[in-house]
Structures are given as C-alpha cells and as structure tokens.
Amino acid sequence: MMRQKIEQLREQINDHNYRYYVLNDPLIGDYEFDALLRELQELEKAYPEFDDPNSPTHRVGSDATNEFRTVEHRYPMLSLSNTYSLDELHEFDVRIRKEVEPVEYVCELKFDGTAISLTYQDGRLSQSVTRGDGTRGDDVTANVRTIRTVPLRLAGDDYPSFFEIRGEVLMPFRSFERLNREREDIGETPFANPRNAAAGSLKQQSSAETARRELDCTLYALVGDKLPFETHYESLQAARRWGFKVSDQISLCRSIDEIDAFIRHWDKARYDLPFATDGVVIKVNRFADQNRLGYTAKAPRWAVAYKFKAEQARTRLLSVDFQVGRTGAVTPVANLDPVPLAGTTVKRASLHNAEQIALLDIRLGDMVYVEKGGEIIPKITGVDLSERPAGSEPFKFITHCPECGTELVKYEGEARHYCPNPSHCPPQIVGRIVHFISRKAMNIDGLGEETVQLLYDSGLVADIADLYRLKREDLVDLPRLGEKSADNILNSIRKSLNVPFDRVLFAIGIRFVGETTAKTLAAQFKSLDALAAATPEELATAEDIGERIAVSVRDYFLDPANLDILERLKASGLHFEAGESARLSDRLDGKKIVISGTFERHSRDQLKQLIEAHGGKNQGAVSSNTDYLLAGNNIGPAKLTKANKLGVKIIGEADFERIIAGEAVGEKEHDEIPVAEQSSSEKKEEPSENNSKQRTLFG
Structure with missing residues (x-):
C-alpha cells in the first residue's frame, strides 16, 4: 500500500515537472508542488526500501564526489559536416537528389551546448554519456538526473524496450548570466560562453552543484536497432509524447528554397531565443533513405550543419574605463561609438584583461x-x-587602482590585475557589503546597492560589521528612506542573526568561497575557530577544496582587519558554529572515515550522515590520520593504494553496518573490492597531516 502511494506521488510529480519545464504550462503553483515533493521525501525517508535512483527527489543532486567512468558508446556519436556557404548547402542537396528522389528534409536549429546520449530501458533512464571522442565518453548519469527537462521515467506505453536518444545539454542565457555574476563575485574567471558553461557544469564533481546550475536539455535524435518509425520527424513527435523536450523550431522541407527560407528566418529570429544557437542542421527525413546514403568515416552523408556567421559590427573605440570588483579584480571596459548588433545597441564591451588587449594590439581611437x-x-x-589614426600609441594598462591608488598586482596563473587593498578600497568595501546582505548570504531586505553606497558615503558603515551598529536615527533622515523603511531594514538585520553558519561563512566574502564551498567547509570544520586554525593541508582534505581555495582561506584569516571584523560580528551574535545534529551513538566517536566507490544499500550522502550521527568525521582524502576507508564497488585505485x-x-x-550496530568486525580482505579505472581526480597525491594545535580566535 505504501509503495503504491510513493509510486503515485512520483508519477504525479513527474507529470507536474514535465508541464512546468517542458510544456511551460503548469497546473499548480510552486507551493503546491513543493508540498508534494516534501511528502514524497518524507515517505522515502521513512521507507528506504522503496528508494529509486529515478525518483524526482534525486533531482536536487548529491554533495558526494562523482568519479566519472569512461564507457564505450553502443552506437558511435559521429560529428556533422559543417558549412558556412549556401552554395555548398545547395551542392549537398544536389548530391542527395542524385541518389534519393523525391527527398524530404527535416530542418532543426543547431544548439550551442554539449552533446549527450541518454539510454532508456523499459521506460526508465539507465545511463547518460557525454560524446567524448565519439567512440567513448564519460558516464554522467548522476548529474544528468538533476536536469529537470530530462525525463526519469517515460510517459505512455509505446516506446521501445531499449533505445538511445541524443541531444544537447544547454545553459539558458538567464542561468549563464547568473552563474557568471556569481563567479565574478567570488573572484573566479567568468565562462566565455554558455557552451563552455554547460560542458563544465555537466562535469561537476558534485551533482548538487550541477543541479544548481539550472541546465536544460533538448533531444533531437533517436538511435536503436529496431525503432518503430519510418521517418526522423515521426520519431521526434513520438519522443515528445513520451516526455522528452523536443524543439518546436523544426520544419519539414521538400525543396532547397524552403531550406533557404528556414535559414534566413532563424538567422535573425535566433536572437529572441532564451538559449544559444549557432546554425541549422538539415537531415534527410526517411530512415530508409538515410541507410541508403550511409556514412563517411566521421560523419553521416545524409545530414549537414549550416553554421551562422557571427554577426559583427565595426565601430570606434573612444575610451577605456576600469572597474574594480568586490575581490579587487580590475576589468577594463571599452566605451564605443553606439552601434547596432544582434538586435541591440552596443555602447560598451569587455576587454577582459591586459593580455587580451596586447594580443589584439587595441589602441584608443581604433576602428574595432x-x-x-x-x-x-x-x-x-x-x-x-x-583606419588606425596616425601617431597612435600602444595601449598602456593602468599600474595603480583607479579608486584608491594602490599599486596593482598580478598573481601567478591569473590573467587579471588586482587591487591588493581590500580594507580601504571603496568599491571593494561596498561590494563586500552588498554581497553580505544578498539573499543567499545574510538576506537583509531593504538594503539595495544604492542604499549601501549611501550608508558608506555618509560614514555610517565602513564594513559589514557596522551594519549591526545601525540605529533608527541613523537611517530615517537619509535620502529616499523614512521611518517605515528604517524599521524594515533594522528588523531584517535582527532576523539575519538567525542565519546558519554555512551562510555566514559564504557571506563574509572569502575569495573563491562560493555558496557550495562554504557548505563544504562548514560541514567539515563545524566552527569558524576550527576553520581559522586549519592549515592549507588540512583544508585540502575537504571535498572539492583545492590548493587555491585553501590558500585563500588561510590568507583571509591572516589579515588583522578581517579578524577585527569577525570579532565584532561574533559580538553582534552571528552564528560562528554549525548546529548540532542528532547523535545516535558514540560508536564512531572521533573516527575519521573516507568514503569511496558505490554502495548497494546506502547513498554516499546517507553514509556521511550515519558517520556523523554515530560520532565520526568524514574526510575527503586518505591521510595518515584516517581510521577507516569505507570501500564500495569501483573504488578509486589511488585511494586503495594509499590506504x-x-x-x-x-x-x-x-x-x-555492523560497527554502528555495536558488533565486532575483522579485517577487510582487499581483493574483494572491485576497483575502478584510475580517474584524474584520484591521481592527485593527498597532502600529509599537520598536527599543529588549534588556536581560538573568536571566543
């Protein structure tokens, strides 16, 4: 009875998910949807024997580290022949018609993302593999399950028992812009385009981080030995019925003139789409005709991709401004003679960094x-x-901060210049305050960027700790504020004292420490004192914490100005320790445990929770102070060797299971553990233990 209830909820949630993310036609609101999802989560927690990897509750992903397995494609993922010429496209049509007449084509948009192959068995997603080299790719199933437009179970009952479907994982412009803002906010280099962002997001070590990236997936080709269709177009309509997101921008064309018209339309209309496209794919529609035309060694003879030419404008470079971000990164921005481009008027353009300016030899007054x-x-x-003006001189990148006058620095391995004066550089100070009050950090309402700037200019706030000293009389007389606004701001500041430790850690603005990294550090070290006392080697034992993040965290706590701010924040009542979770026993008290591999009865997240619930501590890498290596199937060989x-x-x-039940356990025979191929993430040598004593900085 309970299993039936769980299955009904899963089916209901999958249907609402499809209507919201694929059809854009929701039947219920977010509140009702979240209530259904919470009900399912509670039932699955109460009845773990009914767990299903394709349950909609797994869409949120896991913080466990993925170790991508390379697998061979059952059907090779070939590339398409490309052309930028309509004349060459017309020649393609002539070649086709010499062998197939009459011919019918399907024209589709060419999506600018990263290719994926999904395998379904008995209507359930069983595997997701990247293109790789076309013959072998990486198994990214856990990450793909987090993409809302990928059905975990198919609708209907007329699908083949086994088939593959190919498509493109995309990052919509909205998600791309948000992600780049976040990367710039923590000092990371922004992605160059949505395609790179999608590829990077699909290969995240944490599927929870992939889920946060808000990827999309559009499917465009079924593959199998005995597909029950005569045409490609028919197969796409069936895939849409089964719950796949199939593009609406598809057209059946029976002449080259119709193909030309499709291309002309979308060469302009593509700028209105919410995702990136870079061309049109033309495919012969009938499968029998495709089989007759066959393949070359690299590409099908029955399809071709027409690539749009990048729309380009020519205008004059008038001047260059330099913007200083929260982390001190200095970004040069070109001011241009306004020029229409891709549906908008462009007045400014990024120049990225000094190296890019020198590479292009860009000079003031140039036509660019x-x-x-x-x-x-x-x-x-x-x-x-x-058209370069006579007497023009090479552009000279600034040597000092345009805001505070401090000499700029360029760190090893970094392309950008930085102002190393975080405590006294106005835009860095204001930027850190704006970051601190943001929704995902301290969530202080009523304080927008303009109000923060006003508070700073008025001398009321010189750093984030000063927010907790504000009084009603400080705010009521400020421009655009009044008694009601002042009360709302102060109430929101008081509420922020309840924000948990991981968000406080994100809010204080350590370079390279984003939302996910802050959660990892908070879970590993439990308090700001412990984090401040950790050496870079100890920091690097946490999952996904590399040398760069570890050094940045250490440097943050070595700065006396930061320590002063933290002391005042603690005095104001912010949470500098993680909340205690329910303790089930002390059977693992103080034991440090590394998890590696996959398990039959527990997810890695569940095992981590059990370790902490019985008094143990999770480690990300094997070191000399590790007590146990908890080994599942396909354990990484480097961890096993080091253990x-x-x-x-x-x-x-x-x-x-026997240990946490209080039973004695003998030695584990190593040859019983199935070992996976060594992955790049396993090849890195873990740092040695540092036994320095912790020092208490904040209490």
Whole structure:
C-alpha cells in the first residue's frame, strides 16, 4: 500500500515537472508542488526500501564526489559536416537528389551546448554519456538526473524496450548570466560562453552543484536497432509524447528554397531565443533513405550543419574605463561609438584583461570589430588597421587602482590585475557589503546597492560589521528612506542573526568561497575557530577544496582587519558554529572515515550522515590520520593504494553496518573490492597531516 502511494506521488510529480519545464504550462503553483515533493521525501525517508535512483527527489543532486567512468558508446556519436556557404548547402542537396528522389528534409536549429546520449530501458533512464571522442565518453548519469527537462521515467506505453536518444545539454542565457555574476563575485574567471558553461557544469564533481546550475536539455535524435518509425520527424513527435523536450523550431522541407527560407528566418529570429544557437542542421527525413546514403568515416552523408556567421559590427573605440570588483579584480571596459548588433545597441564591451588587449594590439581611437560572445556579451575581436589614426600609441594598462591608488598586482596563473587593498578600497568595501546582505548570504531586505553606497558615503558603515551598529536615527533622515523603511531594514538585520553558519561563512566574502564551498567547509570544520586554525593541508582534505581555495582561506584569516571584523560580528551574535545534529551513538566517536566507490544499500550522502550521527568525521582524502576507508564497488585505485601504504583499515558496507550496530568486525580482505579505472581526480597525491594545535580566535 505504501509503495503504491510513493509510486503515485512520483508519477504525479513527474507529470507536474514535465508541464512546468517542458510544456511551460503548469497546473499548480510552486507551493503546491513543493508540498508534494516534501511528502514524497518524507515517505522515502521513512521507507528506504522503496528508494529509486529515478525518483524526482534525486533531482536536487548529491554533495558526494562523482568519479566519472569512461564507457564505450553502443552506437558511435559521429560529428556533422559543417558549412558556412549556401552554395555548398545547395551542392549537398544536389548530391542527395542524385541518389534519393523525391527527398524530404527535416530542418532543426543547431544548439550551442554539449552533446549527450541518454539510454532508456523499459521506460526508465539507465545511463547518460557525454560524446567524448565519439567512440567513448564519460558516464554522467548522476548529474544528468538533476536536469529537470530530462525525463526519469517515460510517459505512455509505446516506446521501445531499449533505445538511445541524443541531444544537447544547454545553459539558458538567464542561468549563464547568473552563474557568471556569481563567479565574478567570488573572484573566479567568468565562462566565455554558455557552451563552455554547460560542458563544465555537466562535469561537476558534485551533482548538487550541477543541479544548481539550472541546465536544460533538448533531444533531437533517436538511435536503436529496431525503432518503430519510418521517418526522423515521426520519431521526434513520438519522443515528445513520451516526455522528452523536443524543439518546436523544426520544419519539414521538400525543396532547397524552403531550406533557404528556414535559414534566413532563424538567422535573425535566433536572437529572441532564451538559449544559444549557432546554425541549422538539415537531415534527410526517411530512415530508409538515410541507410541508403550511409556514412563517411566521421560523419553521416545524409545530414549537414549550416553554421551562422557571427554577426559583427565595426565601430570606434573612444575610451577605456576600469572597474574594480568586490575581490579587487580590475576589468577594463571599452566605451564605443553606439552601434547596432544582434538586435541591440552596443555602447560598451569587455576587454577582459591586459593580455587580451596586447594580443589584439587595441589602441584608443581604433576602428574595432565587435561580436557578441555566446550571443550575450559584446566583445572586441579585432582591429581595422587600415583606419588606425596616425601617431597612435600602444595601449598602456593602468599600474595603480583607479579608486584608491594602490599599486596593482598580478598573481601567478591569473590573467587579471588586482587591487591588493581590500580594507580601504571603496568599491571593494561596498561590494563586500552588498554581497553580505544578498539573499543567499545574510538576506537583509531593504538594503539595495544604492542604499549601501549611501550608508558608506555618509560614514555610517565602513564594513559589514557596522551594519549591526545601525540605529533608527541613523537611517530615517537619509535620502529616499523614512521611518517605515528604517524599521524594515533594522528588523531584517535582527532576523539575519538567525542565519546558519554555512551562510555566514559564504557571506563574509572569502575569495573563491562560493555558496557550495562554504557548505563544504562548514560541514567539515563545524566552527569558524576550527576553520581559522586549519592549515592549507588540512583544508585540502575537504571535498572539492583545492590548493587555491585553501590558500585563500588561510590568507583571509591572516589579515588583522578581517579578524577585527569577525570579532565584532561574533559580538553582534552571528552564528560562528554549525548546529548540532542528532547523535545516535558514540560508536564512531572521533573516527575519521573516507568514503569511496558505490554502495548497494546506502547513498554516499546517507553514509556521511550515519558517520556523523554515530560520532565520526568524514574526510575527503586518505591521510595518515584516517581510521577507516569505507570501500564500495569501483573504488578509486589511488585511494586503495594509499590506504594500504599508510596501514588504514579498509571496511565494506556490511562491516560499517555492523560497527554502528555495536558488533565486532575483522579485517577487510582487499581483493574483494572491485576497483575502478584510475580517474584524474584520484591521481592527485593527498597532502600529509599537520598536527599543529588549534588556536581560538573568536571566543
């Protein structure tokens, strides 16, 4: 009875998910949808025996580290022949008609994302593999399950028992812009275009991070030995019925004139789409005709991709401004003679950094060529040297901060220049305050960027800690504020004292520490004192914490100005420790455990929770102070080798269950553990233990 209830809820949620994300025709609101999802989550928690990897509750992803397995494609993922010429496209049509007449084509938009192949068995998603080299790709199933437009179970009952469907994982412009803002906010280099962002997001080590990236997926080709269709177009309509997101921008064409018209239309209309496209794919429709035409070694003879030419404008570079961000990164921005480009008027364009300016030899007064990278960000791609003004001089990048006058620095391995004066550079100070009050940080309402600037200019706030000293009389007389606004701001500041430790850690603005990294650090170190006392080697034992983040965290706590701010924040009552979770026993008290591989009865998240619930501590890498390596199937060989070298006890899932039940456990035989191929993430040597004593900085 309960299993039936769970299955009904899953079916109901999948249907609402399809209507919202694919059809854009929701039947219920977010509140009702979230209530259904919470009900399912609670039932699955109460009845773990009915867990299903394709349940909609798994769409949120996991914080466990993925170790991507390389697999061979059952059917090779070939590339398409490309052309930028309508004349060549017409020649393609002539070649086809010599062998197939009459011929019918399907014209589709060519999506600018990353290719994916999805395998379905008995109507359920079983595997998702990247293109790779066309013959072998990476298994990214856990990450693809988080994409809302990928059905985990198919609708209807007329689908083949086994088939593959190919498509493109995309990052919509909205998600791309949000992601780049977040990356710039923590000092990361923004992605150049949505295609790179989609590819990077699909290969995140944490599927929870992939879920947060808000990817989309459009499917465009069924593959299988015995598909019950005569045409490609018919197969796409069936795929749409089964719950796949299939593009609406598809047309049946029976002449080259109709193909030309489709291309002309979308060469302009593509700028109104919410995602990036870079051309049109033309495919012969009938499968029998495709089989007759066959393949070359690299591409099908029955299809071709016509690539749009990047729309380019030519205009004059008037001047260059330099913007300083919260992390001190200095970004040069070109001011241009206004010029129409891709449906908008472009007045400014990013120049990225000094190296890019020097590479293009861009000079003031030049006539420059401007394109839209990924159809979003205007960028200068070249210079018309024939119109360079006489006597022009190479551009000189600034040597000192335009805001505070501090000499700029350029860190090893970084392309950008930085102002190393975070405590006294106005835009860095204001930027940190704006970040601190943001919704995902302290969520202080009523304080927008303009109000923060006003508070700073008025001398009322010089850093984030000063927010908690504000009084009603400080605010009521400020421009655009009044008694009601002042009360709302102060109430919101008081409410922020309830924000949990991981969000406080994100809010204080350590460079490279974004929302996900802050959660990882908070879970690993539990308090700001412990985090401040950790060495870079100890920091690097946390999952997904590399050397760059570890050094940045250490440097943050070495700055006396930061320590002063933190002392005042603690005095104001902010949470500097993680809340205690329910303790089930002390059977793992103080034990440090590394998890690797996959398990039959528990997810890695569940195992981590059990370790903490019984008093243990999760580690991301094997070191000399590791007590157990909890090994599942396909364990990484580097972890196993290091555990053997250091004498770390290796246990399996059944052993772990006996330990937390209070039973004695013998040594685990290593040869019983299935070992995976070594992945790049396993090849890195873990840092050695540092036994320095913790120091208390904040209490």
